Amino acid sequence: MRVPQTTKPQTTKLKTTSTETANSTPKPGRPRSFCDQAALEAAMRVFWEKGYEGTSLTDLTEAMGINRPSLYAAFGDKEALFLKAIEQYTNGPASYLRQALAEPTAYRVIEALLRGSVKLLGDPHNPRGCLSVQGGLACGAAAEPVKQALVAWRKHGEAEMVKRFRRARAEGDLPAELDPHDLARYIATVLNGLSIQAANGATKAEMTRVVELTLRSLPTQNLSKTV
Amino acid sequence: MRVPQTTKPQTTKLKTTSTETANSTPKPGRPRSFCDQAALEAAMRVFWEKGYEGTSLTDLTEAMGINRPSLYAAFGDKEALFLKAIEQYTNGPASYLRQALAEPTAYRVIEALLRGSVKLLGDPHNPRGCLSVQGGLACGAAAEPVKQALVAWRKHGEAEMVKRFRRARAEGDLPAELDPHDLARYIATVLNGLSIQAANGATKAEMTRVVELTLRSLPTQNLSKTV
DNA sequence: GCTATTTTGTACCGCACAGTAAAGATGTGG
């Protein structure tokens, strides 16, 4: 836990965070009692789980095992720490993205993206969602019942779809091997994804093209498209 | 703006919100100076735009044109008001969902869901996203730069995909009529949707089945699936 | 008018938050 941080007296105040690991030039003054990387990793997990605004400085300092002024000295304010956490996430849990993009064919790229994502999201040790979404989504503890209500609401919509697709199957409108649950979840996934697209600033035309792709490629191609 | 609210002296304290419109029994006391429905509509818009925690009581009272005690007397606390706003949203902007589920075939149900969603999300008069996602997503004004950073991050990921798919097309790996932008946005949509699925508590197996559907139905079926 | 009843306006409460000042602690270089 010692590993004295090096960064010899710098002129620039920022970027003092000392990403370097084993420089031989020790600097004067009391040495840091914590490991920057470990602290940043802990901060990332908290942000990942609770979102930016849902995370208080007390949450952070407790998880990181340091106190407030140390945090500010080492990482800057809360926002700067969050940005560093994003970086950490990109190089850590989300590193499968880079690997996926290096796959040899488009299909394998897509497959690696989707499967890697599920592996990350489905791991019970991880918070439920990608930091890029969860970071802005999860909010304070006071909003917990509201968050639950929203989850219930979204699930309710999905359940309505399931019911409708069950009827469709009974009416010979869906291939029997296609589970109504799976189809409903897939459609719900696209719908919720579109919400994020809108938040990203996607235009109506852009979203429409996503819809066209979704429709054209529906696994229900043997459905009649007319009444 | 008068329309005296009726609700004759009730025994139950809750549900005093008086959804009824034109009952003939006026009640004693000073009449309400605002229209419940209009106020609720305004509250819904604010919640929709800023999310639950991002909305302060001051935001609400200003948008609704009433002051704090009136809000509490009419709608209960912030959480109760939000739940009523959800209801309002379901019967208003999101009413296309019910209509879509009433379409005659599964394909038309899905098409109506997707197109209705885009119509809602793409309308420049509306906040950018569905309330069911946005309600938990958007946070306080202090988090605005962070939200922007997250948007930029997600867009960056999409841009990386576009670059990769451009290369794939150049390598004869993607059909020429398939725009790399569109494919990337579609994949990003599914990925972000999966994040919401995870937040909903979907299991790894369930998400995997969504991925299988997505892969099996990819509009790139004429791609080689092997190296 | 007068009283009962309800809403409105103002001003306030306690609390949690992000961020910081100042003094004590712990190391390095001379």
Next chain:
DNA sequence: CCACATCTTTACTGTGCGGTACAAAATAGC
């Protein structure tokens, strides 16, 4: 051993939050 630079600890600040007490205002019934 001593000055000096850095980190840690404690305690604090100001601000905005959700929620409320209380009195003035406005109506209905008598």
